[in-house]
Amino acid sequence: MELIEAIILAVLAASTPLLIAATGELVTERSGVLNLGVEGMMIVGAACGFGGAWLTGSIFIGALFGIVAGALMSLVFALMALGLAVNQVATGLALTILGIGLSGLIGAGFVGERITPAVHLYIPGLTDMPLIGRVLFGEDAFVYFSIALIMSVWWFLYRTRAGLILRACGDNHVSAHALGYPVLRIRTLAVMFGGACAGLAGAYLPLAYTPFFIPGMTAGRGWIALALVVFSSWRPGRLVVGAYLFGAVTILQLHAQGWGVGIPSQFMSALPYLATVIVLVLLSRARTGGSTAPAALGTVFVPDR
């Protein structure tokens, strides 16, 4: 019992940064932009988030620092990939390299420092319930926020006009432009939302997951978030399932090692990517028409004037 609860709690904690970062990237990609710089934006978010919390003593301000840092990083991407119409793949990869270097620089002064991590909810009675009490009513604010975030994104994409316009930009930017929608402005906002989410996801790590900062602490989570968006076939509902599944795999891999299961840990770490490949194959086999990915994803758009 205790162990199961502990595992579920650990899975939730491990999944939350994946869910937040992937939600942001999902919105970015739905607008037709492929930003491969999630890892870079996350790690800068982690460094700035920790810095903010350490300087002010407030987790909330730390989270804000992370959000702003991620959004600023994505603005660099938007300037290059949208403003100057540079190849998006190259720009995204460069952003990751930039982020890793920048976070080392920003975080150099904080290495070895500790903060008090984000508090967990406590409702007497409810939180004390066996098994589900702490899972449902004893999480930190980030976990609840991440669920609210993905639900709002679903509502935004499928129930609002602005969401429809965003999906339209991702499907066919020429048509969207011809109808008079400001494709580049919409995409810039989508990219910045993605950056803010990545920054927050990065900040979650030193603010709630482990209460200190070490360089490179995102450890490839940005790449998993990218794979997750593809895994979800760009649908928010499947993204939630995927995020918890991927989080579970990471945790199980640790426990599997502890239990002495004879599977190499490298194989377990590779599972999320393997799952993504399999899902892609299954999706393209099952597809009867239309396109699963946003049709304009990753393509450069230069409006004629």
Add this chain to the structure above:
Amino acid sequence: MQAHQRMLDPTPNGLHSGESPLLQTLGLTKRYGDFLANDSIDIDIWPKEIHALLGENGAGKSTLVKSIYGLIQPSAGEIRWQGGRIMLSGPSEARSRGIGMVFQHFSLFDNLTVAENVALGLDGKESFKDMSARLEQVSKTYGLPLDPKREVWQLSVGERQRIEIVRALMQDPKFLILDEPTAVLTPQEADQLFIVLERLKAEGRAILYISHKLEEVKRLCDTATILRGGKKVDTCNPRLETAASLARMMVGGEIKEVKAAAGRKTTVPRLVVNDLSLAPAEAHGVRLEHISFELKGGEILGIAGVAGNGQDELFAALSGERLSKDPGTVVIEGIAAGHLSITQRRKLGAAFVPEERLGHGTAPRMKLSENALLTGHAASGMVNHGFIDTAATLKTVDRATETFDVRKAKRDPEAASLSGGNLQKFIVGREILRNPAVLVVSQPTWGVDAGAAAVIRQALLDLATAGAAVLVTSQDLDELAEIADRIAVMFHGHLSAPLATVDASREKLGLLMGGSSLEPKEAAHAVGA
């Protein structure tokens, strides 16, 4: 200036319902660098008028309507709407003033539903539910049926255009721009469209109608403005002109008439297709169903049909881009070739011109001589012991240039730098110079100006006269009527029995293009048996 305008306006003043035109452009100019896409264009559009805008490719028609729709900002001149000067900030302002537009290359979103596509073209002041209800009502009123829940990729081209038109009508426009609306329609679908347009006109709206099809313009339009090289040439009443006189104004000279040599004789069968069936290669593809025909030397067979009914698949099966398991399904020059590669088929004397010029017919960033080599390496002596004979490839370019009047800036430019018509002349010329026994050509004059089209059609006729078998796939029925001896129609992967061109009326072809059988009783009987 104003008096001059009135003088050119062929409609008597009494017939105009208002004092001032609904929409007027005065000296409208659009400059791209040194290039004048529109040079001081004056045009008056009155209510209850269908106004044709004619011109060859590159004459500036699209630029003009984009300025009127607010998509681009004119460099000089002004636009007047109901007598007052307007500066459009963008399409949504144009729409709110009552200017609607139906685009040539549809501005639709394949992965969104019909209702979502319509909603995107409106200004979002009503709820999605109200909009859907109104969509149903408008589509019923005008006889343009649509299923709002289907995604666009599932729909036919005709249905897609219906979305565009319904979307424009839902804005209740006073002025509607249609950019080549009938280019992709069957004759019957076009007739349906004309009924809708006549009705819109009767409701007091004005329509600006862009088309290449002069007969259609003569039938439908009250006024025609002709553009050439970015300038307005004339405004006239198309009903008082002939198609030839309109074409002369568009081109600025006589178009050489295409002439078939008298006494062309058919010889032996050179291309035979026997019961060819082929599963589609991709999700959206069409399955070829039991296609059979025989094409003799000296003969041109035309294949009509709305795009996407299996023409691309048939081309791929004939050219060897897709192979058939049964060699006997495609017979070239008496040799079973269904299993042979493109190169082997070329060696048998076949040549192929695909529909898409850039990317399929040529490699866009490669020079013309290199592109000549790409199709000519098998059978034209351009390769010597594995080495390219550069002189021979250049000679092919020169010969194609000379014979087919290819206009280009230098001797051997990149394929992508040529205009559509000149590149098409080069591609067709490149194959014809190989003296093929069989030529399979898809959409030979698609998007090509009238002058170049005439050159290409004449070349195909001359090739047939010289004894080759020519298979032409085209959506342009006038083109097929002009050059083909027999015409067959493709529909959903089936090929109809060929009709002799003299018997192939537009009505008959239109029925076949829509999937109807010419003799329903017999067809039913055949199924029963």
